[in-house]
Amino acid sequence: MKNALVIGASGGIGSALVEALEVRGVSVTGLSRSRDGLDLTDEGSVARVLGGLDGPFDLVIVASGALEIAGAEPEKTIRAIDAQAMMDQFALNAVGPALVLREAGRLLPREERTVFAVLSARVGSIGDNRIGGWISYRAAKAAVNQIVHTAAIELARTHKKAVCVALHPGTVATEFTRKYLGRHPAVEPAAAAGKLLGVIDGLTPNETGLFFDWAGKRVEW
Template sequence: MERALVIGSSGGIGTALAAALAAKGAEVTTLSRSGNGLDLRDSKTIERAMQSVTGPFEVIILATGILAVPGRTPEKSLAALDGPTMAEVMQVNAIGPTLVLRHAPRLLPRTGRSVLGVLSARVGSIGDNRLGGWHSYRASKAALNQIIRGTAIELGRSHRDAVVAALHPGTVATPFTAAYTPSHDKLAPDEAARRLLAVLARLTPDETGRFWDHEGREVPW
């Protein structure tokens, strides 16, 4: 039986991913702030939660993130930036996940295909940025993308069959996006989960360390 670990399982996409994996017959372990006290703002809680699980897991998915700190919205201009707010977004979207990914070499199998999917966002793409704005969120996801790329390179030396992927889930109808009205329909969480798992299932070790959207199209860094 395939073993899967979903980190951020109390969020809308994380919950749907855990349910979809279980429906496919996987043995699913979940970690979250509400369920296990894993707070991406607190390195001690990250370490405690990650040390509580034992691999190997053939599938690991990190499904965490914030658009903005509570009471704030993504900045539309440089003038709206302030240091503490930006630092918190960076902590939750980049630094915290990096501390989680430190455990990937221990939790993934050394041989046999495995996948590590990390939810990023298309707005974190530098090459695709044509509108500006959303500075803290964009910067935090761009930083995360660099960590994902580096993780893939390092794991490729010791876990040759592993696939590491940054994933853009689309705009999903969750509390995360409740205040954001896109120019297209939002995806239901279960549909987003189905699409993301389908993308991960198709990727090969030769495609590790790259950035994919929920329809399987590569996103530029």
């Protein structure tokens, strides 16, 4: 990898990815809402900020997202659904990455191996859902998995060596997850970033459109 673009670079995992890539000697462009005004819930913001990039990037990672938005916590039951809270989840966790993927054809080189990765979550897996709850967040992540899979099919028509995947980073100890960790084991952002980059290193164009966890194992849809 020579040039990387990290969306959500001010977050726990995003900043760790930037640091890990820079240690490797990769030239990194890191973008976030707080530092660069990139608001994934604002179509005009995405077009303006990404439109100002030259590229190409042989690695693009969308590391943005949120479990709790505007104080709305994950629902424990379908009876707790709030329409606005659900729309907020979709706007940031599904539509936002889709808007970035819309620019993929221009940002990625056509003749070289390149990776476009979107951080998803195992709870977005329909087949792996055994306990219910967290409906809005689950649904938004399931939606972004479909978006990634569909974008990968289209991207392969023009970028034969491109790999477009959804990645589950595991449970990472960040502000994003801290109040929900409970007894679940969690890794620090630096460790998660290293594992994710290890998975990215091993991906081939034959694996485009798939969903992998931090250990490189396939996650069912």
